[in-house]
Amino acid sequence: xxxxxxVLLLIGISVCGSAVALAAFVWAVNTGQMDxxxxxxxxxxxxxEPEGAQxxxxxxxxxxxxxx
Amino acid sequence: MQPPAExxxxxxxxxxQELDRAAALPVLLYFGSGIAWLLAGTLLGVxxxxxxxxxxxxxxxxxxxxxxxxxxxxxxxxxxxxxxxGAGCLVWLTSRLCRxxxxxxxxxxxxxxxxxxxxxxxxxxxxxxYSQSVEWLEYPLPAAGIIAAAFLxxxxxxxxxxxxxxxxxxxxxxxxxxxSVVWFPPLYVVANLPIYTGVVHGAVNWWYGHNxxxxxxxxxxxxxxxxxxxxxxxxxIYSYYLSLIGFWAFALFYNxxxxxxxxxxxxxxWLQTISIIASVLMVIPVMAVAVNxxxxxIGNFRMLRTSPTLRFTVFGAMSYTxxxxxxxxxxxxxxxxxxxxxxxxxxxxxLGVYAFLTMxxxxxxxxxxxxxxxxxxxxxxxxxxxxxxxxxxxxxxxAAMVVGGFLQGLAMNDAAxxxxxxxxxxxxxxxxxxxxxxxxxxxxLVFALLFVEVVLRRGPRRLAPPWEAGGAG
Numbered sequence: 146x147x148x149x150x151x152v153l154l155l156i157g158i159s160v161c162g163s164a165v166a167l168a169a170f171v172w173a174v175n176t177g178q179m180d181x182x183x184x185x186x187x188x189x190x191x192x193x194e195p196e197g198a199q200x201x202x203x204x205x206x207x208x209x210x211x212x213x
Numbered sequence: 214m215q216p217p218a219e220x221x222x223x224x225x226x227x228x229x230q231e232l233d234r235a236a237a238l239p240v241l242l243y244f245g246s247g248i249a250w251l252l253a254g255t256l257l258g259v260x261x262x263x264x265x266x267x268x269x270x271x272x273x274x275x276x277x278x279x280x281x282x283x284x285x286x287x288x289x290x291x292x293x294x295x296x297x298x299g300a301g302c303l304v305w306l307t308s309r310l311c312r313x314x315x316x317x318x319x320x321x322x323x324x325x326x327x328x329x330x331x332x333x334x335x336x337x338x339x340x341x342x343y344s345q346s347v348e349w350l351e352y353p354l355p356a357a358g359i360i361a362a363a364f365l366x367x368x369x370x371x372x373x374x375x376x377x378x379x380x381x382x383x384x385x386x387x388x389x390x391x392x393s394v395v396w397f398p399p400l401y402v403v404a405n406l407p408i409y410t411g412v413v414h415g416a417v418n419w420w421y422g423h424n425x426x427x428x429x430x431x432x433x434x435x436x437x438x439x440x441x442x443x444x445x446x447x448x449x450i451y452s453y454y455l456s457l458i459g460f461w462a463f464a465l466f467y468n469x470x471x472x473x474x475x476x477x478x479x480x481x482x483w484l485q486t487i488s489i490i491a492s493v494l495m496v497i498p499v500m501a502v503a504v505n506x507x508x509x510x511i512g513n514f515r516m517l518r519t520s521p522t523l524r525f526t527v528f529g530a531m532s533y534t535x536x537x538x539x540x541x542x543x544x545x546x547x548x549x550x551x552x553x554x555x556x557x558x559x560x561x562x563x564l565g566v567y568a569f570l571t572m573x574x575x576x577x578x579x580x581x582x583x584x585x586x587x588x589x590x591x592x593x594x595x596x597x598x599x600x601x602x603x604x605x606x607x608x609x610x611x612a613a614m615v616v617g618g619f620l621q622g623l624a625m626n627d628a629a630x631x632x633x634x635x636x637x638x639x640x641x642x643x644x645x646x647x648x649x650x651x652x653x654x655x656x657x658l659v660f661a662l663l664f665v666e667v668v669l670r671r672g673p674r675r676l677a678p679p680w681e682a683g684g685a686g
Contacts, residue, residue, distance in 0.1 A: 151408045151409055155417065162399070162468070165395060182457065183453065184382065185384065185453045186443070186450045186453035188382050189443060189444050190447075190449070194444075195447075196448065197448070
């Protein structure tokens with residue numbers, strides 16, 4: 146069968162793309178990125194901007210914080 | 214009451230402000246040029262739409278005919294507005310999530326300059342008649358090459374920041390960012406190679422066209438939604454586990470979708486069938502995102518009134534669910550028989566790129582801009598006006614195109630109906646589209662004025678600016 150060279154290039158690129166995805170997945174599993182999913186969700190909070198501190202509202206002239 | 218953040222954690226606050234300062238110049242350059250392209254693209258879009266109402270308008274000037282200003286509109290919006298504003302958001306977010314100042318800021322500045330040059334070169338080329346005539350890839354090779362170089366500079370800065378990260382765990386947003394910066398450059402370069410002909414060229418065209426959404430535009434929107442919804446509400450994402458499943462399902466299915474644009478065309482049927490199946494499988498990652506964002510927001514809907522960031526972002530996230538389900542259905546052969554080559558597809562595209570991506574970009578920029586510019590937004594009423602003009606405008610747009618396009622498709626399938634009757638049928642819907650374009654354009658003008666005011670530090674300085682308070686925007 147006569148496969149045009151540009152099609153071979155596209156297949157090669159697709160295989161490389163998939164290989165990158167597979168490598169990233171294996172890396173993620175091996176380095177524990179898939180464990181501890183509860184703490185992972187908290188990664189966007191810290192002492193200065195803790196969980197439960199509701200956003201200060203820009204553009205309304207009022208400030209909202211949870212009062213508990 | 215939560216104590217003021219300054220007393221509570223001086224180190225963390227200082228470091229957050231450091232991050233914002235380091236990213237300030239590149240981010241504001243990305244945003245500023247993005248907004249300039251948004252205004253230019255709006256003008257092109259409204260003009261293109263107006264030509265359906267006034268067919269003779271500007272018809273004698275070759276550079277301003279419909280066949281040129283419509284692709285110029287698409288490319289300016291995609292590679293100018295959405296890409297530049299998105300890149301600015303990703304620069305800021307990568308720095309925040311890796312907790313290190315952005316690396317190679319001078320490369321980013323070079324990237325912005327090149328990017329603008331490429332977008333301008335390409336847009337002028339299209340208007341002057343040097344289009345490549347391949348949808349999403351109309352830019353001539355030199356313009357595409359300049360944009361590719363700009364993207365590589367941007368990607369290298371993101372990757373350098375990522376490698377210097379001071380966090381163990383990669384938050385789900387970082388997964389989407391990394392996927393974009395690793396996959397988009399090879400995709401863009403390979404699709405632009407001048408080596409394809411015939412059917413292969415058509416297949417490459419839509420392999421690129423849909424993957425540009427899959428590995429660049431959609432991840433930009435999702436990564437921002439995954440950060441800002443939980444951040445502003447102050448509550449972690451409902452199910453982090455689900456978000457990871459969503460990411461990997463997204464990575465697995467989305468890249469097969471492109472050929473659904475060619476259903477009924479001359480590409481092999483098995484290729485079309487695979488693409489239709491993958492398009493329907495996209496329901497899985499979309500459900501994961503939709504459930505997650507809805508369950509995170511639930512119970513906090515009153516915050517939509519007070520936080521512009523949340524209002525725009527939640528509107529965008531809901532539109533993502535809508536546009537994705539619509540897309541999965543639209544890929545089916547029975548649907549394609551009606552809606553292919555109609556205005557329905559145009560409505561679908563704007564539900565995605567505007568109601569989803571652009572609204573989320575606005576939300577993110579409302580959060581990021583005052584922090585990097587060290588100056589808060591000054592006119593709450595204008596922000597509200599911007600939201601309602603944009604949201605109302607795009608809802609009218611999508612409703613008009615979806616209804617009008619579907620009726621147009623049914624009418625065109627009726628062989629007994631003269632074509633001119635079909636044209637007449639679509640006219641009120643096309644007028645509604647022009648009106649909606651003007652509404653959105655007014656919103657963009659309001660946003661641009663607000664942005665300029667913040668960057669120039671005009672207007673009264675507001676109490677408790679967001680970069681000092683503990684909370685989010």
